[in-house]
Amino acid sequence: MNAIRSDIKELVIARLEVLPPNIKVSLGNMDFTKEQLVEHVKKEDDIGKKIVEVELEFIRALKEGEVV
């Protein structure tokens, strides 16, 4: 994935902001708080890009009726 479009980054960050405040999300051997996930998206590193991929895939699946 190349540089993340700023509007997509904003959308993903807005969606991450609604995660519960006191949980951890593990991706493989790494644990993240909501704030850390947002930071990775802002930095556009590999973790941030994976989080964006998951969000976009989920939004697409919702739109196409794959979900529920």
Next chain:
Amino acid sequence: MSVSMIITRPDHDDVTHYLHSWSEQIISEAESKNVKVVDLEKNRAIRREVENVLEKIPAQIVIFNGHGSDSSIADHNFEVLIKSGENESLLKSKIVYAISCSSGKILGPKSIDAGAISFTGYDDIFFLARDPIKISRPLEDGLAELFLKHSNVFVISLIKGNSVSDSFEKSKFIMKENFTKLLAGGDSKSSVARYLWWNYKHFVSHGNLNATI
């Protein structure tokens, strides 16, 4: 014919600690069905030990808990335990399940090529959402349960004699049920549904799916 199951249970970080605890139910259920369980936990979940057991014990089921990559599964020391091109032939004639990131992508198909009966796992990152205050009591973590219950359902269904395919479908049904429950909740927890959906989408099974133990 007696049935044997080999299970690896590393416990070296938060995620493996959860997997270690949650798989206790699998062991209890197996033992209650007179399945002989070889429990390679913690310091025994290392390559030398696992290779030795796989060579000596004709187990029908092999369960791997631990971190993974496209082509490998890690051990208790975060080193390679099983890797395609190195030792996947040890999985010959086994029904294999790996709750680990991504190993269903390359290691799974390569294991089938090397003679494994089936390989069920995940072909991308596996997400686990959890409540950090439950770290000492993982089995009481209701959030983590939404991400892990299907895994136990899959293995227990195999132990009960159901086919890989039936067990896979039962497991997917639980994932979907949990996913729907989360979405219907409408509270902030519902926002983790996207990660459960990701696991659901990347849960894969290769090989002979009609196989039973």
